[in-house]
Structures are given as C-alpha cells and as structure tokens.
Amino acid sequence: MAPKIFITGVTGYIGGDALYALEKAHPEYEYSALVRDSEKGAPVAAAYPKIRLVYGTLDDSSVLEEESARADIVLHTADSSDHVGAATAIAKGLAAGHTKEKPGFWIHTSGTGILTWKDTETGTFGESPSQPPYDDLENVSALTSLPDHAFHRDIDKIVLAASSDATKTAIVSPPTIYGPGRGPVNQRSRQVYNLVKIALQRGQAPQLGTGLSQWDNVHLHDLSALFVLLVEAAVKNDPSMDAKLWGREGYFLAENGHHVWGEISKAVAEDAFKKGYIKERECIVMTPEDAKVTAGFEALSWGLNSRGFARRARKYLGWKPEGRSLRDEIPFIVDSEARTLGLNPGFAEKAAGGK
Numbered sequence: 001m002a003p004k005i006f007i008t009g010v011t012g013y014i015g016g017d018a019l020y021a022l023e024k025a026h027p028e029y030e031y032s033a034l035v036r037d038s039e040k041g042a043p044v045a046a047a048y049p050k051i052r053l054v055y056g057t058l059d060d061s062s063v064l065e066e067e068s069a070r071a072d073i074v075l076h077t078a079d080s081s082d083h084v085g086a087a088t089a090i091a092k093g094l095a096a097g098h099t100k101e102k103p104g105f106w107i108h109t110s111g112t113g114i115l116t117w118k119d120t121e122t123g124t125f126g127e128s129p130s131q132p133p134y135d136d137l138e139n140v141s142a143l144t145s146l147p148d149h150a151f152h153r154d155i156d157k158i159v160l161a162a163s164s165d166a167t168k169t170a171i172v173s174p175p176t177i178y179g180p181g182r183g184p185v186n187q188r189s190r191q192v193y194n195l196v197k198i199a200l201q202r203g204q205a206p207q208l209g210t211g212l213s214q215w216d217n218v219h220l221h222d223l224s225a226l227f228v229l230l231v232e233a234a235v236k237n238d239p240s241m242d243a244k245l246w247g248r249e250g251y252f253l254a255e256n257g258h259h260v261w262g263e264i265s266k267a268v269a270e271d272a273f274k275k276g277y278i279k280e281r282e283c284i285v286m287t288p289e290d291a292k293v294t295a296g297f298e299a300l301s302w303g304l305n306s307r308g309f310a311r312r313a314r315k316y317l318g319w320k321p322e323g324r325s326l327r328d329e330i331p332f333i334v335d336s337e338a339r340t341l342g343l344n345p346g347f348a349e350k351a352a353g354g355k
Contacts, residue, residue, distance in 0.1 A: 002028055002029055002030045003029050003030065003072045003073060003231075003234075003235045004029075004030045004032070004070065004071045004072045004073070005022065005029050005030065005031050005032070005071060005072070005073050005074075005075060005231065006032050006033075006034075006054075006067045006068060006070070006071035006073070006074045006075070007019055007022075007031065007032070007033045007034070007074075007075045007076075007077070008033075008034045008058070008064075008074075008075070008076050008077055008078035008080065008086070009034075009076070009077035009078030009079075009080070009109075010033040010034075010035065010044055010183065010184070010185075011035060011040055011043070011044065011183070011184065011185040011186060012077060012078060012183070012185070012186050013177070013181050013183065013186045013187065013188060013189055013190075013220070014077045014109060014174075014177070014220070014223065015075075015077035015078060015183065016181055016182070016183015016184055016185055016186060016187070017181045017182050017183050017220050017221065017223075017224045018075060018077060018223075018224045018227045018228075019031070019033065019048070019183060020182040020183055020224070021182075021221070021224035021225060021227065021228050022075075022224075022227065022228055022231060023048060025228050025232075026228075026231075026232075030052075031048065031050070031051045031052065032051065032052040032053070032054050032067060032070075032071070033051055033052070033053060033054065034054045034056060034058075034063070034064070034067070034078065035053050035054070035055060036055070036056075036057055037055055038053075038055070040185075041053040041055070043184040043185055044184050044185070046184070047184040048184075054067055058078060058079055058083045058085065058086040059085060059086075061085060061086075061088070061089040061092075062089075064086055064089035064090055064093060065089045065090075065092050065093035065096065066093065067093065068089070068090045068092075068093025068094045068097065068104070068106075069093040069094065069096045069097025069098075069104075070097060071097075071104065072104060072105065072234070072235075073104070073105040073106075073107065073231055073234045073235070074090055074094065074104070074105070074106045074107065075107045075109075075227060075231065076090060076106065076107070076108050076109060077109045080108055080109040080110070080155070081109065081110045081111045081113075081114075081152040081155050081156075082152065082155060083155070084154060084155065084158070087108070087155050087158040087159060088158060090106060090162075091106075091158060091159070091161075091162035091167070094106055094162065094166075094167040095162065095164070095166060095167055098166045098167060099166050100165040100166050103165065103166050103167065103168050103237070104166065104167055104168070105167075105168045105169075105170070105234035105246075106159065106162065106167060106168070106169045106170070107169075107170050107172065107227065107230050107231065107234070108155075108159045108169065108170065108171050108172065109172055109173075109174070110152050110155065110156055110159075110171050110172065110173040111151075111152055111173055111174060111175075112173050112174065112175040112215070112216065112253065112255075112306045112308060113151040113152060113297070113301065113304075113306065114146060114150045114151050114152040114153060114156065114173065115134060115146075115150075115305075115306040115307065115308060116150075116151060116301065116304040116305060116306050117146060117147055117149065117150035117151065117153075118130060118131055118305070119213070119303075119304045119305050120149075120150075120151070120304065121147075121149070124304075125208050125209045125213070125288045125300070125303030125304065126207075126208045126209015126210045126211055126212060126213055126261075126262075126303040127209065127210060127212055127213060127305075128212045128213070128214070128305070129213075129214055129305040129307055130305070131305075132307075133307035133308050133309055134253065134307065134308035134309070135308065135309045135311060136251055136252055136253040136308065136309065136310060136311060136312045136313075137309075137311035137312045137315060138311070140248075140249055140251050140312070141248075143173075143251045143253070143308075144156070144160055144248055144251055156171060159171055160247075160248065163246065163247040163248065163250075168234070168242065168245075168246035168247065168250075169246060169247060169250060170230055170245060170246055170250035170251075170252065171250065171251045171252065172223075172226060172227065172230070172252045172254055173251065173252065173253050173254065173308075174218055174223050174254040174255075175215055175216035175217055175218060175253070175254070175255050175306060175308075176191050176192060176215050176216065176217040176218070176259070176326070177189050177191070177217070177218055177219075177220050177223060178191075178192055178193075178217060178218075178219060178220065178326050178329050178333065179219040179220040179221055179323055179324070179329060180220070180332075180336075181220060182221075182224075188336075189220065190298050191298045191301060191302075192264065192326070192330075192333060193333055193336075193337060194295045194298045194299065195264070195265065195268060195298075195299075195302060196268050196272070196330075196333050196334055196337045197337050197340075197341070198294060198295065198299070199265075199268050199269065199272055199278060200272060200277050200278065200334075200337055200338055200341055200343060201341070202284070203278045203279060203280055204269070204278060204280040204282070204283065204284040205265045205266070205268045205269035205272065205278075205283045205284070206265060206283065206284055206285075206286040206291070206294075206299070206302070207261070207262050207265040207266075207283040207284065207285055207286060207302070208261065208285075208286055208287075208288065208291055208299075208300075208302045208303030209285065209288075209303050210262065211260070211261055211262020211263070211265060211266075211283070212260060212261075212262060213260070213261045213262075213302070213303050213304055213305045214258055214259065214260050214261070214305050214306075214307055215258065215259060215261065215301070215304075215305070215306045215307070216253070216255035216256075216257065216258045216259075216306065216307060216308060216310075217255065217256070217257050217258065217259055217326045218254050218255055218256045218257075218310075218321065218323075219256065219321065219323025219324060219326075219329075220323075221323050222254075222256055222319075222321035222322065222323045223254050225319065225321070226252065226254055226313055226317070226319050229313070229317040229318070229319055230245070230252075230317065233245055233317060241316065244312075244316045245316060245317075249312075251312070252310065252312050252313050253308040253309065253310040253312075254310055254313065255308060255309065255310045256310070256321035256323070257325055257326065258307060259326055259327070261302045261303065262283070264302075264326070264327075264330070265283045265302070266283060267327060267330050268330060268333075268334060269281055269282065269283050271330055271331050271334045272334050272338075275334065275335075275338075275345045275346075276345050276346035277334065277338050277343055277345065286299070288300060288303060291303065
C-alpha cells in the first residue's frame with residue numbers, strides 16, 4: 001500500500017512548497033491535506049487533483065486526531081511552532097492509531113526563533129552573539145533542553161514527550177527562510193521580505209541597533225528537500241537509524257549559511273538605491289519599539305541572535321543544500337517586493353520630482 005501522508009499548512013509558504021517537493025519526488029504516495037474550507041482548498045485541488053482535502057482548522061482537535069491516527073506520516077507546518085491544541089491533538093491521534101509494530105511518524109516544524117532566548121531574556125537587540133552556536137549533532141541535548149521561556153519551547157516539549165516506539169518524532173527547526181515558494185497559494189516568506197518592504201515604503205532600509213546580530217538562513221527549496229528526505233526515511237523505517245533520526249536525537253537545524261542583519265540591511269539599501277526605488281543609500285536605525293509596531297516579531301528578529309549548525313541532516317540523511325545564497329537572492333526579493341507595491345525602477349526620483 002502507498003504510504004499515507006497527512007500535511008497541514010499546504011496553503012502556506014513552507015507547507016505548500018513541501019507538498020510540491022514531495023509530490024514531485026513521490027507521486028505514488030497518498031496525500032491528505034488540512035484546509036479551512038472548500039474555498040481555501042480550491043487552488044490546492046486544482047494543482048493536485050488526487051489529493052484528499054480534509055476540511056477543518058487547527059482548533060478542530062477531533063479532525064486532527066482522526067487524520068493523525070489514519071496517516072503513516074504527519075508533516076505539520078501550519079502555525080506548528082505555536083499552536084498548543086493542534087500539537088496535542090496530533091500527538092493523541094498518532095498514539096491512538098499506531099503501535100510498536102506499525103509506528104506513526106511526526107515530522108514537526110519548529111523554528112530557530114527558539115534560539116533567541118538569551119537576547120530576549122536580557123532585552124538585548126542589535127548586538128553580537130553572547131553565546132556560541134548550537135550544534136544539532138554533537139550537542140543535540142542543548143536543543144532539546146532549552147529554557148521553558150524560549151520561543152516555541154512549549155510546543156517542542158509536546159513533540160518530544162510524544163516520542164515512543166509507536167510514535168517516532170522529528171523536529172525540523174528552520175532559520176531565516178527565503179526564495180520563491182512553489183506552493184499553490186502563499187509563495188512569499190516574511191522575515192527578509194518585510195525588511196525589504198519597509199525599506200521601499202519608508203525610502204530607507206531599517207537596521208536594529210548596531211546591526212551586529214546574526215542569524216542562519218536556508219533557501220526554501222533546500223528546506224523542502226530536507227522534508228522529502230525525512231519522509232523517505234520514515235517510509236523506509238530502518239530501526240538502526242532510530243536513535244539518529246527520531247525521538248530525543250531527532251532535532252534538525254536546517255541552515256545553509258549565516259548572515260549579519262546589519263549587512264543584510266545595507267545590501268537591501270544598496271540594491272534598492274541602485275535601482276532607484278529609494279533615494280537614501282544609508283540605513284536608518286530602528287528601535288525595538290518601532291520594529292515591534294512596524295512588523296511584529298519578524299522585525300524584532302532583525303536585532304536578535306540565532307545561530308546553530310545543521311550537521312545531523314547532512315551526516316545521516318545526505319542533505320545537500322544547493323539553493324542560491326541569501327545575499328544573491330536579495331536583488332530578486334527587492335524586485336518582487338517593488339512589484340507588489342506597484343513601484344517601478346527610478347520611482348524615488350520621479351516621486352521627488354526629479355530632484
């Protein structure tokens with residue numbers, strides 16, 4: 001029988017691209033997807049006529065329990081790092097529908113906002129990292145025992161607690177994600193894209209504090225490739241790999257490079273200035289308060305540190321990221337955000353009357 005894959009978030013940026021990559025690699029799998037209603041599901045059905053749509057929301061615990069019990073593999077991407085009820089329902093459904101002899105697999109999407117806990121705790125913004133990068137291979141226990149007040153930690157704990165012989169779990173924690181989505185609905189990321197959007201709207205690229213804070217990054221297509229590899233490993237279900245891929249050791253940072261936020265702001269400013277979208281080449285310093293009002297956590301994150309090495313997927317799954325780097329992607333992000341805002345090259349000069 002074909003493996004049964006239940007996916008949440010297929011109308012979103014991450015889940016939509018993951019479905020694209022999975023269906024392309026394995027059209028023989030049986031896919032079901034949670035969508036809010038028939039209107040939201042229409043573009044999904046149009047792109048994937050064979051998919052079985054499951055109508056409901058993350059608050060519909062009985063639906064999530066039933067589908068998780070039925071599926072061989074659950075790929076959770078819809079508000080997955082913050083919705084307690086959905087994570088609890090998935091855990092309950094997997095436990096009810098599977099046994100040691102026929103385990104279910106839960107591939108859960110968290111996020112490296114969880115690694116910003118130290119800066120958040122101390123109220124530090126825009127400064128260099130105060131602690132060394134995490135390592136998901138040599139010191140995975142540090143990732144599975146982060147402070148309870150860390151962003152996303154409450155959900156991570158639910159997933160980790162659900163791990164058993166009957167429910168095999170893996171947490172994928174992506175950092176800054178960029179690149180065009182290939183899903184049927186949302187194809188735009190937020191973190192860098194909102195920085196670019198604000199730069200174009202205000203005519204000057206924002207920078208939090210001194211701009212020295214650092215994050216890791218990954219191209220969306222490389223993240224989807226990692227999801228495919230984990231699904232394939234779940235289908236194979238090799239007991240000799242259990243301790244390396246699932247449970248307490250199954251925590252995957254999904255990075256393929258790192259960046260300094262101030263340097264990203266400067267690169268955005270330079271590209272937008274060169275193309276005539278803005279008239280100021282220099283960045284403008286933004287306070288955390290202004291950032292929070294402007295774009296919520298995505299903007300605050302430009303001043304926080306989140307660093308780690310994704311060694312586990314490379315070693316045990318053969319993950320080989322090959323997407324364009326974030327720095328090389330910036331000109332494309334600037335152009336796409338300008339198109340969305342209805343701006344043309346040279347807009348800034350024309351808006352100023354050629355002055």
